[in-house]
Amino acid sequence: MEHQQAYLAAGAGKHRANKPTQVRARNRRLLIAASVLFAAAAANSESKAQSGPFAPMAGSWSGGGTVSLEDGSTERIRCRAKYAPVGPTMEMTLTCASDAYKFILSANVQSAGNAITGSWSEASRNISGSLQGRGGGGNFEVVASAAGFNANIALRTHGNKQTVTMRADSQFRGANISMSR
Numbered sequence: 001m002e003h004q005q006a007y008l009a010a011g012a013g014k015h016r017a018n019k020p021t022q023v024r025a026r027n028r029r030l031l032i033a034a035s036v037l038f039a040a041a042a043a044n045s046e047s048k049a050q051s052g053p054f055a056p057m058a059g060s061w062s063g064g065g066t067v068s069l070e071d072g073s074t075e076r077i078r079c080r081a082k083y084a085p086v087g088p089t090m091e092m093t094l095t096c097a098s099d100a101y102k103f104i105l106s107a108n109v110q111s112a113g114n115a116i117t118g119s120w121s122e123a124s125r126n127i128s129g130s131l132q133g134r135g136g137g138g139n140f141e142v143v144a145s146a147a148g149f150n151a152n153i154a155l156r157t158h159g160n161k162q163t164v165t166m167r168a169d170s171q172f173r174g175a176n177i178s179m180s181r
Contacts, residue, residue: 053111054085056138056157057092063179065164067101070171075101079177081162088112094164096177103172107131109142120144138162 061081066074079096094105102124109118114136121128127149133142138157143150151168164177 052085052087053114053136054083054088054090054109054138057083057090057155057162058085059083059181061162061179061181063162063177065096065175065177067096067098067175068173069101070173075099077101077175077177079164079179081164081179096175111136116140116142 059082061083062079064076064078067077068074075098077096077098079094081092081094084091088111090107090109092107092109094103096103104123105120106123107118107120109116109131114134116131116133116135118131119128120131127146129144129146129149131142131144133140133153135141135155138155140153140155142153144153149168149170151166151170151172154163154165156163160181162179162181164175164179167174
């Protein structure tokens with residue numbers, strides 16, 4: 001009996017074998033709480049990065065369509081697009097190719113209200129210029145301008161489908177592209 005009283009007094013009335021188990025359980029709960037908090041913070045920062053007028057376009061897209069040339073010929077093209085929006089700005093790249101034709105269009109755009117401004121470049125022809133237009137919510141109409149070149153570009157995004165229509169006043173007359181992600 002004396003031994004049992006000394007044991008209870010030393011352990012403040014608790015069996016020592018339970019103490020490590022309680023500590024592990026508390027640490028596990030803290031770890032789970034920290035994980036949930038981290039996941040919630042990551043989701044919140046992702047939703048902030050994906051808010052704004054360009055948010056519906058975020059990510060990688062692919063598909064195809066046709067390109068029209070100055071001589072009246074058309075060719076089927078395959079396309080990939082990547083859109084990286086952050087609030088009211090976005091970086092984008094559209095690469096399209098057929099057996100005989102290729103273009104790589106890159107742009108950096110900003111939105112102020114429904115006004116869109118920015119710059120663009122086409123790598124395979126080493127041409128660049130400015131963009132101006134209107135839109136929001138993934139639907140935009142812009143004019144791409146450079147010395148001796150103008151093109152009207154319309155982007156329409158609905159869910160995981162997107163269409164891009166380009167009309168130009170040069171050797172490249174236009175393109176009609178449908179993509180999905």
